[in-house]
Amino acid sequence: MKVMVVGGGGREHALCWKLKGSQSVSEVFCAPGNPGIARDARCVNVGAEDIDGLMELALAEKPDLVVVGPEVPLVLGLGNQLRAEGFPVFGPDKAAANLEGSKSFSKRLMHEASVPTARFEVHVDVEEAIETIRAWGAPIVVKASGLAAGKGVIVAQTEKEAIDAVRDMLSGNSFGEAGSQVVIEEFLTGEEASCLFIVSGDTILPLASSQDHKALLDGDKGPNTGGMGAYSPAPCVTEAIANEVLETVAHPIINALKKKGAEFIGILYAGVMLTEDGPKALEFNVRFGDPECQPLMSRLKSDLGEVLLAAANKKLDGVELEWHEGTALCVVVSSDGYPASFDKGQSIGGLDAVEAAGTTVFHAGTAEKDGNIINAGGRVLGVTAVAPTVKEAQQTVYSALEKLDWPGGFYRRDIGYRAVAREAS
Ligand SMILES: Nc1ncnc2c1ncn2[C@@H]1O[C@H](COP(=O)(O)OP(=O)(O)O)[C@@H](O)[C@H]1O
Ligand SMILES: [Mg+2]
Incomplete structure (x- = not known):
């Protein structure tokens, strides 16, 4: 089959590399790709956020499967448009992508679904948000609700830092529309892990565990980044913990989405904190993590094209994944x-x-x-x-x-x- 991949980062390179090595795949093209991806796929110069351009490209190329790497096109509704034209798509529709696109939506849904997560409040008013910060005290976490490319979360060590963040988000301009709502969260401690699942309707297939390093400097010090490294498996995610995350986090959130009429097809990425009271969801993403995708694809033995096509066509039930040891x-x-x-x-x-x-x-x-x-x-x-x-x-x-x-x-x-x-x- 012919596969179209959307995106041009390290994650998409790992996906193209693995797809190219899949028995079921005869051709991979990528928009926009990058010079490394060009070794594994034909790159077409259409931006990953250019929804009209991507639709034109898909209609011209007629891929048998479209794999969407980044979150922005998903939140913009690329999945809906492609499905409306009959393309099998690996990546959720807009309504389900809101799980990543809106932290306030996501936290409220976690609450409705009884998914273990940090206590939270959603605020649009600066004074009310400040009242909560003063009442809860520091450390405390302030998050811009919308997409902020990994820059919208402040883990504040002092009340002042939290209040400045709230002011910056709600009345400043640093975050634009993404900062028009803030989520204030209880500070959790523990080790963080990434639990990813391939989801297709009611079927949820866990991927191997992984962990990334978000801080810039050795010892996990310094400013936050998109991720400075990752590995799989993550030894802190025991089989028991993996099962617990599947049962208490993944299944309930996917069910809750379904009740709202949003079916999920794609990657559900649960960022979890392994606390003393068990795993708690920090957030959801609706795509592979970057850089977690690179070690995951390096370990995957199964035919990626076949698995993602099965998910896109709602035939994931019964599919199993094989991984390289080590x-x-x-x-x-x-x-x-x-x-x-x-x-x-x-x-x-x-x-x-x-x-x-x-x-x-x-x-x-x-x-x-x-x-x-x-x-x-x-x-x-x-x-x-x-x-x-x-x-x-x-x-x-x-x-x-x-x-x-x-x-x-x-x-x-x-x-x-x-x-x-x-x-x-
Ligand atoms: N409630 C919390 N308690 C402690 N740390 C948190 C909490 N929420 C988020 N963090 C930290 O902030 C990072 C970014 O938060 P996250 O919700 O994953 O947002 P994003 O990935 O969109 O920036 C997390 O990886 C975690 O290290
Ligand atoms: Mg995160």
Whole structure:
């Protein structure tokens, strides 16, 4: 079959790479793709948020399956439009994508469905929000309700910090429409994990567990980023915890959506905090995590095209997933300066040598200029290896990275440290 992939980051590179290796797939094209994706798929220069352009492309190319990588086109209703034209789509319709597109909707639905989650209130009024902050005290969490590309959450250590965040969101302009509602949440402590499920109607198929590192610096310090590395499996997610998340989080939320008339087809990504009182949902995303997708695709043995087509056609029941044993670990190389400002256009060398040392290099913010790969975004590469142990996967990636010739590249030196410690004990 012919598959269309929407997006152009590391996640989409991992998806295209895996689809290209699928028996069931004869052709993959990607909009807009990137120079790394171009090795695995035909790239077509249509932006991932250009809904009209993507519809035109689909109508011209007639793919047998469309896989939508990022959340924005889903929240904009790309799934609805494609389905209306009869295309099988892996990715939810707009109403179901609201689970990620609106944190207030999502939290209210969690509450209705009795999904364990942090206590919360939704506010549109600055003074009322401040009253709640003063009543609950710090630490406390303030979230812009709408899509904010990972920048809309403030984990405030002081009441002042929380109040400033609320003011910034509700009366400032930093978040636009996304900040017109805020969610105030109780602060939870514990280890965080990503629990992803392939969902198709009533069928929910768990993927292997994974964990990412959101902080910029070693030791999980420094500012939040889109993710500086990830690995799968996550040893903190035992089988019992995985089952608990399936039963107390995934099934109830999908049922609650269905009761509202929104059927879910695609990835349900539950960000969970493993607290002393059990796993609690922090949020939902409606697509693969980036960078979690890179290690997950590296470990997946099953034919990805077949699985995603089955989900898109509501024939997922009975499908099982097979995984490579061992651990897959991905280290993200970013442009030095990210998540603040950085210089673009630096030439990146040594990529073949990095891969020859036993890794797969997934491209994110890269571009091509005069035959050279250059940096064109904040997160640039996802260097990934699979090995029998976390320690070995980590060593493979880091020794391969010594071959990278890019003085302006930055990466953490400790991706997977928690899993390595667990493995050792
Ligand atoms: N209630 C909470 N208690 C403690 N930390 C939280 C809480 N909610 C979110 N966080 C932290 O903030 C991060 C981002 O929050 P999340 O809800 O996942 O929003 P987004 O991914 O859209 O930025 C989480 O990964 C987690 O580290
Ligand atoms: Mg999150």
